Every structure is written in structure tokens, then in C-alpha cells.
Amino acid sequence: MTAGYNEDTRRKELFEKKSARVAASYLRRIKELPDMPKEMEPFLDVLENVHVHFSDVEHETQQKTVGTFCIMVPNELIYAAGGVPVRLCSGSYTAYAVGDETVPRDACPLVKAVMGMGDIRMSKAFENCSLLAVPITCDCKKKIAGMLKRVKPTVMLHVPPMKGTDADMEQYLQELYRLVSVLEKTTGNRVTEQTLAESINQIGYAQYEMSRFLKYRRCDPALLHGTQVMAVMNSYAYMPVWKWAAQMGRLNAEMEKRLSERKFIGRDNQPRILITGSPVTFPNIKVPLLIEEMGGRLVADETCLGERALYDPVTVVDNSFDGMMRALAGRYTRPCDCPVFVDNKQRLYRIRQMIKAHKVDGVVYHVLRGCLVYDYEYKIMEEELGAMDIPVIRVESDYNEEDVEQLRIRIEAFIELIKLKNYAKQKKEGDRHG
Ligand code: SF4
Numbered sequence: 001m002t003a004g005y006n007e008d009t010r011r012k013e014l015f016e017k018k019s020a021r022v023a024a025s026y027l028r029r030i031k032e033l034p035d036m037p038k039e040m041e042p043f044l045d046v047l048e049n050v051h052v053h054f055s056d057v058e059h060e061t062q063q064k065t066v067g068t069f070c071i072m073v074p075n076e077l078i079y080a081a082g083g084v085p086v087r088l089c090s091g092s093y094t095a096y097a098v099g100d101e102t103v104p105r106d107a108c109p110l111v112k113a114v115m116g117m118g119d120i121r122m123s124k125a126f127e128n129c130s131l132l133a134v135p136i137t138c139d140c141k142k143k144i145a146g147m148l149k150r151v152k153p154t155v156m157l158h159v160p161p162m163k164g165t166d167a168d169m170e171q172y173l174q175e176l177y178r179l180v181s182v183l184e185k186t187t188g189n190r191v192t193e194q195t196l197a198e199s200i201n202q203i204g205y206a207q208y209e210m211s212r213f214l215k216y217r218r219c220d221p222a223l224l225h226g227t228q229v230m231a232v233m234n235s236y237a238y239m240p241v242w243k244w245a246a247q248m249g250r251l252n253a254e255m256e257k258r259l260s261e262r263k264f265i266g267r268d269n270q271p272r273i274l275i276t277g278s279p280v281t282f283p284n285i286k287v288p289l290l291i292e293e294m295g296g297r298l299v300a301d302e303t304c305l306g307e308r309a310l311y312d313p314v315t316v317v318d319n320s321f322d323g324m325m326r327a328l329a330g331r332y333t334r335p336c337d338c339p340v341f342v343d344n345k346q347r348l349y350r351i352r353q354m355i356k357a358h359k360v361d362g363v364v365y366h367v368l369r370g371c372l373v374y375d376y377e378y379k380i381m382e383e384e385l386g387a388m389d390i391p392v393i394r395v396e397s398d399y400n401e402e403d404v405e406q407l408r409i410r411i412e413a414f415i416e417l418i419k420l421k422n423y424a425k426q427k428k429e430g431d432r433h434g
């Protein structure tokens, strides 16, 4: 045995232990939130398999897995080519520490963690991927794509910075056609009109179940803990879509029963919070957890590992192959309100809509350190929410546990402020009527 081999093994063992400890402790805290529906357990088991036991994602032996790094890679194309998509945006603190050695200091922790995963080669979900698909959205993604190419076959997708014109759409459509041919080479299967239609339907089924689920998430008083909801959404990254959708169907049946029995959680007067901003990727689920542990009720999220991932259905008006490809190009850019696009008024509109639909009292704006695109939009969001008299707090966080206490103090104060505001409002209304 060489000294190099020993050092490598020791590093991997340390990584495995630390990573598993962090993921297991977040899973435990998620499960400890009271009244977790039983049908949520299979989703948490998947997170445990991938992040605590480092198992590969479920797939048939002959199926190739394809790692994706953004919702702008259409999963439909991967399924249509007989592959299985795995969303590899990482929330691992340990992988982040590894990536920190190779990625510049000011890069965001998500890409550092992705790079760390590539370096340490521990995660089977990452290691067993036959191809990585990286859309070029922000600068961090652009640079990480170049670095990932050194460890695995990688295809990059150019995402147009604007999406309003036919020319923008045409450019993205050509990128999707290019992706199809790379996928066909990787899996050895052709993408046909039939396989594409089937995969669009399968993902449509998942979207349908999620839209039912959101109805329960919106309930007032609340039926669900938002952190548990975000864990369910995160598990979509690692489950075959049909399996995720079928389990969502069972969870929805349990929620319907709870609603009919009026089995609500918590108290009526808990401030209803929406979280928006940089991705909240398991196990980095500390901000949602803190919101709920400090007495808030997380009733909505506008994040790309949450509601944004599955919110908009693909609308096919022309059933030809090209018609379906055009429908995908439209679905994966036009309604997407990620701030990587130049003009993003849509995000303001969407958040205004969510505030009304979910009866939101306050907004937590989450910025991962170094994530400039989300930080740029904070000011405009602050002004917009100010005009609506909705309190907002910007919380910046990194992939470690060192900032937890500071975040806890700020989030607690924010929730107390909303409680006082709500109390004053109720008192004023009471005085007026009494
Ligand atoms: S934040 Fe935007 S660019 Fe980044 S992964 Fe999510 S949708 Fe893609």
C-alpha cells in the first residue's frame, strides 16, 4: 500500500463520517417537527440513502444516470433517451470544505460543494453518472462546467440571458436538439416522438400531484411543516419521477384525510413565512428549519429546489417531435423566474401572487454567500414588499454551522416583529368593531 493510497482513503473516510453526521442530524431535526405525515417517510428515506449511506439513486441496471445542475435541463429529454436524471446541486458542508481548496474564495458554496463532490469521489449518485449536463446560467456555473469536464463527460447548455424574443427561444431550442444527440450517444437509445410524449406525460403526472399538494400547503391554519415540504421537494432530485409522483399521490390522500379531520399543526397566530432566494439544497436546510424552530410557519417557497421546479406544466399545442421540443424550450425558460435572466419582473409578479395565495405575513430572502444574481434582486424586492407592507429580511448564509447562532437571533427577532405587527393589526380591527 502506498502512502498516497493511505492518505486518500483516510480523507475519504473522514469525509464520509462528517457528511453522514451532518445529513443525519438535519434529517433527525426534520423528523422531530411534530405530526409528520407517515407518507412523507419514503421521501426522507431517499435523502438518507443518498446523503447518509452514499447509495446510488434507484434505476434499472441498463439505465444510465445523467447528473443535472439546474431546473433548466429538461428532465423529459433524459427520460425520453432511456436515462434517469439526478439533480446534483449540492448542499453538503463537507464537500464544500473540499471544494473550497480548489474553487476561488468568493464563489458560491453550492458550486464549491459540487466541485468537492467531484474531487472526493465518494457519492455514488455523482460517481455513477455517465454524463453531466450543466446549463451556463451564472458565472459560477460557467466556471464549474469547465472544471467538471476534467472529471466526467460534460455537456454544457447555453441559456439565453433574455427570453422575450423568438430568436432567444430559437437559440435555446437548438441547444436542446444538441442535448438530445449527446443523450442518445450516452444511453444508446433514440429519442422518439413516442418516448418524448411519454416522458412529458410522466412529468406532467408529478406536476399534477404537486399542484394538489400545494393546495394542502396553502391551508390556514397550517396542515404541514414547510421544512418537511422542502425535504419532499428535494427528494425529487433522486427519485424516478413515476415513483415520486405515486408516493406524492399517497401523501396527498393522507393530507386530504387530515384536512377533513381538521388535524392542523401549530397555533393559528404563527407568522406565515415565504422563503425565496438562492437554492435550498439538502442537507443545507438550516434556514427553513430555523424559521420553524423559532415559531414561524413556512407556508411557501419560491426556490428552484422547491415549488419553482415543478410549478409550470409543459403545454404542447403541436404533437410533432419539433412541436414537443418547442414546448419544452418554452416551458424551461419563459415561466422560469430565476434571476439569471436580465429582465425578471416575472419574479416580482410571482411573489406578489404567492403572498396573496398563501396569506404570507413576512418574507425571508435567502442569499448564499457569493450568489450575486439573487443578491442583485434583493433591493427591488425590498421596495416591492415595502409597498405591500410585507416585512422582509435578507439572510446571508454559507455551507457550515458557524453562522447558525447569528441566523437564529436574526430570524427570531424577525418573527417576533411580525407577531407584534399582527397583534397591533388585530387590536386595531377589534377596536374598530367593538
Ligand atoms: S438558481 Fe437559477 S440558475 Fe441556479 S440552479 Fe436554480 S434555476 Fe438554475
Ligand code: SF4
Binding pocket: 108, 109, 110, 111, 138, 139, 140, 141, 278, 279, 368, 370, 371, 372, 373, 374
Ligand atoms: S445561481 Fe447562485 S447559488 Fe446557483 S450556482 Fe449561481 S451563484 Fe451559485
